Every structure is written in structure tokens, then in C-alpha cells.
Amino acid sequence: MGSLPAEERLDYPEVRRDESVVDNYHGVLVHDPYRWLEDPDAKEVKDFVEKEVSLTESLLQTCETRGKLKERITTLFDHPRYGCPYKGGDKYFYSFNTGLQAQSVLYVQENLEAEAEVLLDPNNLSVDGTVALNVSAISENAEFLAVGLSASGSDWVNIKVIRVVDKSTEPDSLS
Numbered sequence: 001m002g003s004l005p006a007e008e009r010l011d012y013p014e015v016r017r018d019e020s021v022v023d024n025y026h027g028v029l030v031h032d033p034y035r036w037l038e039d040p041d042a043k044e045v046k047d048f049v050e051k052e053v054s055l056t057e058s059l060l061q062t063c064e065t066r067g068k069l070k071e072r073i074t075t076l077f078d079h080p081r082y083g084c085p086y087k088g089g090d091k092y093f094y095s096f097n098t099g100l101q102a103q104s105v106l107y108v109q110e111n112l113e114a115e116a117e118v119l120l121d122p123n124n125l126s127v128d129g130t131v132a133l134n135v136s137a138i139s140e141n142a143e144f145l146a147v148g149l150s151a152s153g154s155d156w157v158n159i160k161v162i163r164v165v166d167k168s169t170e171p172d173s174l175s
Helices: 043-060 066-077
Strands: 022-025 028-031 086-088 091-097 105-109 117-120 131-138 144-151 158-163 168-174
Touching: 091 131, 117 144
Parallel strands: none
Antiparallel strands: 022 028, 086 091, 091 105, 105 117, 131 144, 144 158, 158 168
């Protein structure tokens, strides 16, 4: 890919600067003109990101080694991966990814000899597989599992509680 010739300059989307956002940290004024970009649900942010993605894709389309690079990365990632197992109450938990799954699946076992069962498969939580299990915590008696789920690579976490025995999700959540 290398550098672009001078006559093929990239046409970056305009980005608004909001000079009115200023924080005062212990007497030091800190301007934050791009704070508006922190709201991923705002229409203006979505439009800006869409334009950025379009620009990126147009540039990547010119990369003659993109297909080979994708093939190589896919080959390197296509192997089974286990997460570190842990014990909660009298049960055992671990994550497993067959290789090319978008997200690892969380499993539970009654004991070390028992058959593992799927407790949570984040791949089924969205059409595109971009809901990730970000964090989890098991109750002392292993009846409940709190899971923090993030969508589309966001830092925002939605916490849900799952009943381990029947794998049902409690109706309340924390965001």
C-alpha cells in the first residue's frame, strides 16, 4: 500500500469542534472540543463514524495484499482456545472458542468429571456477533452469575444476572 501520491489526497470528513466544553481540574482549564464524539448513540456521531468507515474502506480497497493478510490472520486465529477455568461454589466455569467464533462461549460443569454445558453463548446475543462477555462474577453458592456485556466494541457495559441452574436471565439489568 505505501504512501499515497500527492494528487490522491484523502478527503477526511469534517469534524466539528465545540469550544464551549471546558473542564476545570484544580484550577487548570482543560478544553475538550471533541467531547460530543463520546456519545455513540448521537446521530451526529453515527454520521461521522459512517463517513470515517467509508474513507477507511476506500483506502483499504487499494491494498493489493489485503486478501493475503486476511487469509494469514484467519489461519493464525483458527485454533481452539480455552480461558482460565475457575471454581464458583461447587461448580467449574471456563470459556472456549473453537477458533473463528466472534466471541468465546462460557461453559459450566457440575464437577470435574461432568459434561460441560453452555451457560452463555455471546455469539447468539446479536446477529453480527459483536456482543462480548466483558466481565463476570459468580455468587458464593454458584446460583447466580453476573455478566457484563458490551456491544460493538463499546466501553459501555450492561450487567445482567443469570440463574446458573436453568440458565435464565433475571429481568433487571444495570447499565
